[in-house]
Amino acid sequence: MSCEKQSPPELPGCQEANGPLDFQLRILSDPRLLAVVRCTVAEFAAVSGFKEDQCRSITLAVDEALSNIIRHAYNNRRDQEIEMRLHADIGCLEFTFVDRGEPLDRSKYCAQPLDAVALGGRGTHLIRQIMDEVVYERVSEGNRLRLKKYLPPARLTP
Amino acid sequence: MSCEKQSPPELPGCQEANGPLDFQLRILSDPRLLAVVRCTVAEFAAVSGFKEDQCRSITLAVDEALSNIIRHAYNNRRDQEIEMRLHADIGCLEFTFVDRGEPLDRSKYCAQPLDAVALGGRGTHLIRQIMDEVVYERVSEGNRLRLKKYLPPARLTP
Amino acid sequence: MTHLLDDKRDATPMKISTRELNGTTIVDVTGEIDMSTSPGFRTALLESLKKTPRLAVNLTNVRYVDSSGIASLVEVLKAARISDKRLVLFGLNEPVQEVLQLTRLTKIFEIRKTEKEALEV
Amino acid sequence: MTHLLDDKRDATPMKISTRELNGTTIVDVTGEIDMSTSPGFRTALLESLKKTPRLAVNLTNVRYVDSSGIASLVEVLKAARISDKRLVLFGLNEPVQEVLQLTRLTKIFEIRKTEKEALEV
Ligand SMILES: Nc1ncnc2c1ncn2[C@@H]1O[C@H](COP(=O)(O)OP(=O)(O)O)[C@@H](O)[C@H]1O
Ligand SMILES: Nc1ncnc2c1ncn2[C@@H]1O[C@H](COP(=O)(O)OP(=O)(O)O)[C@@H](O)[C@H]1O
Numbered sequence: 001m002s003c004e005k006q007s008p009p010e011l012p013g014c015q016e017a018n019g020p021l022d023f024q025l026r027i028l029s030d031p032r033l034l035a036v037v038r039c040t041v042a043e044f045a046a047v048s049g050f051k052e053d054q055c056r057s058i059t060l061a062v063d064e065a066l067s068n069i070i071r072h073a074y075n076n077r078r079d080q081e082i083e084m085r086l087h088a089d090i091g092c093l094e095f096t097f098v099d100r101g102e103p104l105d106r107s108k109y110c111a112q113p114l115d116a117v118a119l120g121g122r123g124t125h126l127i128r129q130i131m132d133e134v135v136y137e138r139v140s141e142g143n144r145l146r147l148k149k150y151l152p153p154a155r156l157t158p
Numbered sequence: 159m160s161c162e163k164q165s166p167p168e169l170p171g172c173q174e175a176n177g178p179l180d181f182q183l184r185i186l187s188d189p190r191l192l193a194v195v196r197c198t199v200a201e202f203a204a205v206s207g208f209k210e211d212q213c214r215s216i217t218l219a220v221d222e223a224l225s226n227i228i229r230h231a232y233n234n235r236r237d238q239e240i241e242m243r244l245h246a247d248i249g250c251l252e253f254t255f256v257d258r259g260e261p262l263d264r265s266k267y268c269a270q271p272l273d274a275v276a277l278g279g280r281g282t283h284l285i286r287q288i289m290d291e292v293v294y295e296r297v298s299e300g301n302r303l304r305l306k307k308y309l310p311p312a313r314l315t316p
Numbered sequence: 317m318t319h320l321l322d323d324k325r326d327a328t329p330m331k332i333s334t335r336e337l338n339g340t341t342i343v344d345v346t347g348e349i350d351m352s353t354s355p356g357f358r359t360a361l362l363e364s365l366k367k368t369p370r371l372a373v374n375l376t377n378v379r380y381v382d383s384s385g386i387a388s389l390v391e392v393l394k395a396a397r398i399s400d401k402r403l404v405l406f407g408l409n410e411p412v413q414e415v416l417q418l419t420r421l422t423k424i425f426e427i428r429k430t431e432k433e434a435l436e437v
Numbered sequence: 438m439t440h441l442l443d444d445k446r447d448a449t450p451m452k453i454s455t456r457e458l459n460g461t462t463i464v465d466v467t468g469e470i471d472m473s474t475s476p477g478f479r480t481a482l483l484e485s486l487k488k489t490p491r492l493a494v495n496l497t498n499v500r501y502v503d504s505s506g507i508a509s510l511v512e513v514l515k516a517a518r519i520s521d522k523r524l525v526l527f528g529l530n531e532p533v534q535e536v537l538q539l540t541r542l543t544k545i546f547e548i549r550k551t552e553k554e555a556l557e558v
Contacts, residue, residue, distance in 0.1 A: 024185070035450075060536065067471070225382065
């Protein structure tokens with residue numbers, strides 16, 4: 001709780017609550033769930049201290065990442081498993097996605113220039129523009145994507 | 159997508175999309191995550207066809223159930239694991255919670271009458287009033303709570 | 317505004333501030349009242365009540381309240397009755413009204429629509 | 438309104454309807470445009486475009502659009518150019534504007550604030 005103190009003396013009741021936050025999801029690659037994940041991510045980012053416009057763009061990046069997994073790693077199959085981890089620590093949000101589908105062809109990542117006439121190729125650009133770190137890895141379980149976003153320094157000190 | 163057809167001829171593009179929906183969560187018993195779970199549940203219920211006021215009360219019931227697990231099963235410890243499953247099938251939503259804490263003392267479930275002066279005892283009443291089925295079970299992993307809510311029949315046929 | 321990952325903020329966004337008007341203390345509450353914020357809500361109301369004969373709680377911007385928030389309100393009502401003070405709630409939107417109805421408490425509290433009505437003696 | 442678990446509804450809530458005004462077809466879109474709803478969005482716009490010389494897309498009630506929705510709009514713009522028709526977008530709120538900015542498409546589309554402006558020739 002953040003207490004705005006407009007009237008002296010100070011209002012009591014600002015609960016101490018800190019430490020990392022962790023939220024794990026396991027969903028099927030069903031596009032109908034994207035809207036649910038967006039709500040989860042937007043609120044997780046808000047609870048972690050990000051402002052509304054930042055929550056919005058972070059949510060967009062996560063949605064693009066998930067859509068790409070469904071579309072490209074799983075070729076639009078709706079019954080494949082995706083694991084997600086939302087993690088917040090001092091000043092930083094991290095999202096991890098694990099799938100068991102096709103790996104990323106690195107030559108295609110942000111390969112298409114942002115261009116008025118192209119019909120696709122914008123998802124990876126959006127992810128890269130919004131997030132501070134974007135790491136695609138091949139791990140034993142399959143493909144892992146990690147996205148990191150740092151809280152702007154101005155907001156670290158209230 | 160639901161296409162409202164205000165102008166003939168019919169607009170195309172109503173995608174076929176059906177079948178059950180499934181969403182699994184694993185969180186720590188940290189009350190800061192309640193707000194995130196509420197967003198997830200509200201949108202999951204909306205995507206499953208429940209109306210706004212129903213989504214709101216379903217979300218309240220889930221929040222009360224989770225709060226009770228944190229407060230009573232885990233005695234307010236914040237570092238214990240809770241698993242949740244959100245499941246939607248034709249006309250029905252089901253929420254399953256698994257914890258490894260203290261089991262429910264059945265003599266306390268809805269034991270306190272709804273009474274103006276009582277300081278507690280309302281959570282289980284709210285859950286029972288809102289949900290159609292409430293089942294507390296002892297399973298090998300610990301305690302399992304299942305909540306079911308049926309979609310009002312009027313909404314099954316558009 | 318502080319944020320969650322500092323050490324002075326509880327996760328669910330809730331803000332409380334107080335004002336004085338014609339001998340009534342008005343507490344403006346914003347956000348969601350649940351298990352993580354209701355302890356702060358409760359303490360703020362009880363502290364304000366100590367210093368005023370009339371407490372009006374503005375719930376216009378409260379978009380969620382659960383049974384722990386309701387329990388806090390009941391506790392403040394009890395404290396008000398014991399000390400012969402007055403507690404008024406106003407600006408209840410639908411989610412808040414629904415919870416009060418489900419817990420059968422709509423008639424226990426003095427509830428007003430607007431701040432103006434809440435300030436009438 | 439149908440619901441998701443029927444067989445004729447796609448999950449993310451999106452609604453589309455069309456109107457005619459002074460020779461312009463106005464498509465009113467409500468909801469979120471993402472991977473699950475953009476195919477319907479795309480088809481509805483392309484079908485409407487076939488039957489009109491001027492298409493105006495009302496995005497006032499679109500609270501979310503991702504790259505698949507943007508791709509649909511680009512496709513409709515291309516189709517309009519090929520057939521020498523006009524496409525106007527109006528009522529863009531912040532989330533929609535932001536995505537167009539991030540994808541550097543704000544100058545490609547004919548964008549108007551209000552419906553009135555969108556209808557001006
Ligand atoms: N998660 C992923 N798994 C496999 N391939 C991917 C993934 N994400 C992106 N790609 C590849 O990168 C390309 C560019 O992606 P993107 O910029 O999102 O545009 P689009 O999805 O419209 O093609 C995709 O066409 C695909 O080949
Ligand atoms: N998940 C649970 N695990 C263990 N005990 C529980 C659980 N949920 C409820 N209880 C018991 O039921 C009682 C009534 O719960 P409730 O009606 O929510 O009121 P309150 O939480 O205010 O006591 C609790 O005091 C507790 O003893």
